[in-house]
Amino acid sequence: MVKVSVILPVYNHARWVQQALDSVLAQTFSAFELIVIDDASTDDSWAVIQAACATQPDARVRCFRHEHNQGAPATLNEGLRLAQGDYLAILNSDDVWDVTRLQRLVTLAQSQSLDFISTDVAVLDADSQPKEAAEPHWVAWFEGLKQHYATHADTQATLLRGNFLITTSNFFFHQRVYAQLGGFSELRYVHDYEYALRVLEAGFTVRFLHGEKLLGYRLHESNTIREKPLAAIEENMQLLLRWLPHCSSLDKGKLEGVSSQLQDLYRYTREEWLTLVHQRLQAREQELLPLIHDRDGWIAERDHIISALQQQLAQHRQWLMERDIWVAQRDGWITERDTLIQQQAAELALRERLLVERDAWVAERDGWIAERDTLIQQQAAILGNQARWMTDREQWIADRDGWIRERDTLIQHLQHQQQVLRNSRAFRLGEALLSPLRRCKQWWSGGDVCLKS
Numbered sequence: 290m291v292k293v294s295v296i297l298p299v300y301n302h303a304r305w306v307q308q309a310l311d312s313v314l315a316q317t318f319s320a321f322e323l324i325v326i327d328d329a330s331t332d333d334s335w336a337v338i339q340a341a342c343a344t345q346p347d348a349r350v351r352c353f354r355h356e357h358n359q360g361a362p363a364t365l366n367e368g369l370r371l372a373q374g375d376y377l378a379i380l381n382s383d384d385v386w387d388v389t390r391l392q393r394l395v396t397l398a399q400s401q402s403l404d405f406i407s408t409d410v411a412v413l414d415a416d417s418q419p420k421e422a423a424e425p426h427w428v429a430w431f432e433g434l435k436q437h438y439a440t441h442a443d444t445q446a447t448l449l450r451g452n453f454l455i456t457t458s459n460f461f462f463h464q465r466v467y468a469q470l471g472g473f474s475e476l477r478y479v480h481d482y483e484y485a486l487r488v489l490e491a492g493f494t495v496r497f498l499h500g501e502k503l504l505g506y507r508l509h510e511s512n513t514i515r516e517k518p519l520a521a522i523e524e525n526m527q528l529l530l531r532w533l534p535h536c537s538s539l540d541k542g543k544l545e546g547v548s549s550q551l552q553d554l555y556r557y558t559r560e561e562w563l564t565l566v567h568q569r570l571q572a573r574e575q576e577l578l579p580l581i582h583d584r585d586g587w588i589a590e591r592d593h594i595i596s597a598l599q600q601q602l603a604q605h606r607q608w609l610m611e612r613d614i615w616v617a618q619r620d621g622w623i624t625e626r627d628t629l630i631q632q633q634a635a636e637l638a639l640r641e642r643l644l645v646e647r648d649a650w651v652a653e654r655d656g657w658i659a660e661r662d663t664l665i666q667q668q669a670a671i672l673g674n675q676a677r678w679m680t681d682r683e684q685w686i687a688d689r690d691g692w693i694r695e696r697d698t699l700i701q702h703l704q705h706q707q708q709v710l711r712n713s714r715a716f717r718l719g720e721a722l723l724s725p726l727r728r729c730k731q732w733w734s735g736g737d738v739c740l741k742s
Contacts, residue, residue: 291349292320293376293391296368298361299325302382303333305507308417309382310341312505314350318391321378324371327354328364334382362480365457366472375464384458385413385505393503394461397496404466404493405485407459409435411502415509424508431455439499445489450549452482453497459504460484466493478521479528486532526551 295313299306313323325342327335335354342352351371355364369377376395380386394406412428414420421428434453438444447453454460457473460481470487473480489495529551710716 291322291374293318293322293378293395294368294372294374295321295323295378295380295391296365296372297323297325297380297382298328298364298368299330299334299338299382300328300358300361300364301330301332301334303330303337304415305384306334306337306382307341308385309380310338312385312388313380314341314345315388316386316391317389318395321349321391322372322374323350324368325350325352326364326368327352328360329355329358360475360477361457362473362475362477365480369467369472372464372467376461377464377467378461379457381456381458383507383509384456385417385507386458387503387505390503393498393501397498398461398463401496402494403463403496405460405462405488405495406498407454407461407496408498408501408503410455410459410504410506413505413507415507417505417507420508427508435499438497444495444497447497448482448485448489452479452485454481454485455506456504457481457484458506462488462493466491476524476528478524482525483528486528 297309297313302309310323310325313321323345325338327338338352338354342350353367353371359367365379368379376398378391378394390408394408397403398406410431412420412424414423430451431453434447434451437450438447438453441447457480466488470484470491474483476483
């Protein structure tokens with residue numbers, strides 16, 4: 290017996306649809322039918338759905354697929370038309386239920402004759418891990434709404450401040466609500482919020498289970514609400530503006546809730562606009578980064594060129610300083626050169642005078658040379674005569690030397706004869722006989738006695 294019809298719309302959630310299906314099939318309450326509608330997904334979502342349906346051969350799981358994408362409201366409305374249960378529940382393909390959700394809501398709805406029930410929400414990331422810490426602003430907004438509900442226990446007053454029901458995955462309502470109100474409006478972002486406002490306006494009994502987190506709501510980058518934040522905020526504001534005529538009978542507190550939400554939406558619009566501007570500036574920055582990189586390269590190249598030019602300029606200045614020093618030295622050298630030139634000019638003048646004097650002296654010398662040549666000729670004649678004289682002298686000397694040799698030979702012969710004579714007996718006898726006579730003669734003449742052997 291079908292008690293609850295679960296509608297599970299799917300679009301490009303192949304990563305999470307299996308978890309959504311498992312969370313329904315694992316419910317502790319089993320009197321339900323599951324209507325799965327794939328809205329022409331372009332990923333592997335339909336393959337996952339078919340595999341799941343194959344494991345559930347009973348008639349409580351029905352799978353459908355659109356040939357063309359029709360959008361969330363149209364897909365939900367198709368599921369509502371197909372539903373056969375007394376109660377209707379929705380689970381989007383990227384969310385999950387607690388296994389006790391249906392049992393808790395069916396029991397509560399029957400015991401208290403409730404028409405519409407929603408529960409608290411646990412925030413999950415793309416990997417099914419708690420995400421409260423990563424979404425502080427979203428959590429602060431949600432906690433503020435839940436605190437308002439806990440304080441006033443007025444679903445309408447809190448809902449006019451903001452959609453604290455969060456998502457159609459949090460909708461559990463009786464068939465009579467759908468019979469009276471019909472399906473969802475063709476709104477892309479706030480069809481859930483608009484439907485909840487209609488439920489309250491129609492006077493149905495509504496309950497929010499504060500603190501009972503029986504729904505895992507997944508916040509990720511591909512959430513429809515995050516697709517175009519400015520468009521979502523604008524659609525929400527238009528909804529509230531269209532809803533204002535229905536608020537004429539509301540008390541001041543609820544009207545303040547509408548005003549507070551409009552102010553928040555205005556602030557969000559400004560923040561999202563600034564975010565969009567920031568994103569566009571970032572995108573522009575990404576376009577400009579290569580240009581900036583090129584510019585930085587050009588600047589670096591320019592700085593390198595400037596540095597090289599500065600070095601060249603420093604070298605040029607050093608060269609100028611050295612040139613100035615060299616010029617000063619050159620000027621000194623020029624001064625010295627000019628002095629030397631003057632000195633050389635004076636020396637040249639002196640040399641000219643000396644040349645004149647030399648020429649005079651050369652002329653005199655030539656006269657002297659002529660005189661000398663005459664004298665040389667005379668001397669040559671004299672020398673000729675002297676040569677003859679020398680020849681004659683040398684002949685005379687040769688004759689003289691011959692004579693001297695003859696003399697010396699004669700003397701030696703005489704000395705030899707003398708020696709022979711002296712050594713003869715007759716000479717010694719004669720000397721012995723004449724010796725007394727000589728001494729007596731010497732004595733008689735008064736001379737010294739000559740003693741000879």
